[in-house]
Amino acid sequence: MSSTRTPDHRRRQHRREMSSSEAISRLLSKVLRHKAVDMGISIDKAGYVRVQDLLAHPRFKSLRATQDDIKECVATNAKQRFALTTAPNGDLLIRATQGHSFPPTVVDPTLIMTPVDVPSLPSMLVHGTYFNHWKAILASGGLRPMNRQHIHLVDASATLTGIVSGLRKSAEIY
Incomplete structure (x- = not known):
């Protein structure tokens, strides 16, 4: 048991x-x-x-x-x-x-974050989450900031290098 x-x-x-x-x-x-x-x-x-x-x-x-x-x-x-x-x-x-x-x-937040213009965006951005949250994310129409100000996204190529700010190592879905 x-x-x-x-x-x-x-x-x-x-x-x-x-x-x-x-x-x-x-x-x-x-x-x-x-x-x-x-x-x-x-x-x-x-x-x-x-x-x-x-x-x-x-x-x-x-x-x-x-x-x-x-x-x-x-x-x-x-x-x-x-x-x-x-x-x-x-x-x-x-x-x-x-x-x-x-x-x-x-x-x-405008005093903390750096604005990004479209031409400087990476080719792919990712957000890490877990399988047990996936159905709720889909049912709600996608990612939401919840109780925070923004949804944290990272350059997908950064995920290949290991530790990435804002992305948990234990994330199951990107």
Whole structure:
């Protein structure tokens, strides 16, 4: 008899096995893409947050995260999920590079994304998904951004090279 495990069980299991850097990276993704406002962390229209504000938050304190840890997450993230910059006053700022669910009144996608004109488009774009979602995608008339601002597509030729930003390695359909 097979056991049924809930998604919550998997999340708890992953938390126990996560390295410190992976835990910091996952928390950065959650905060910078979806939860900064809910967590009381100031985010500007371009999606940037002061690194010091993150480090002062109890969730980051519980991970004992440092500025160097955050810099390492940015530098070593194969999918280039984050970007760092320095504000005119010298503050270190960080943002997620894509996948935001904030409304445009909070984070303006035109300040994050680079417009692409038709002549510069790759010959084929892909979106990765799973077999268990396929029927629902077809029934709804195709891909929708769901609770995000955009549907993430990638150059199909990039899928041949391995790690691709915005495309899960575990995707079953492209």
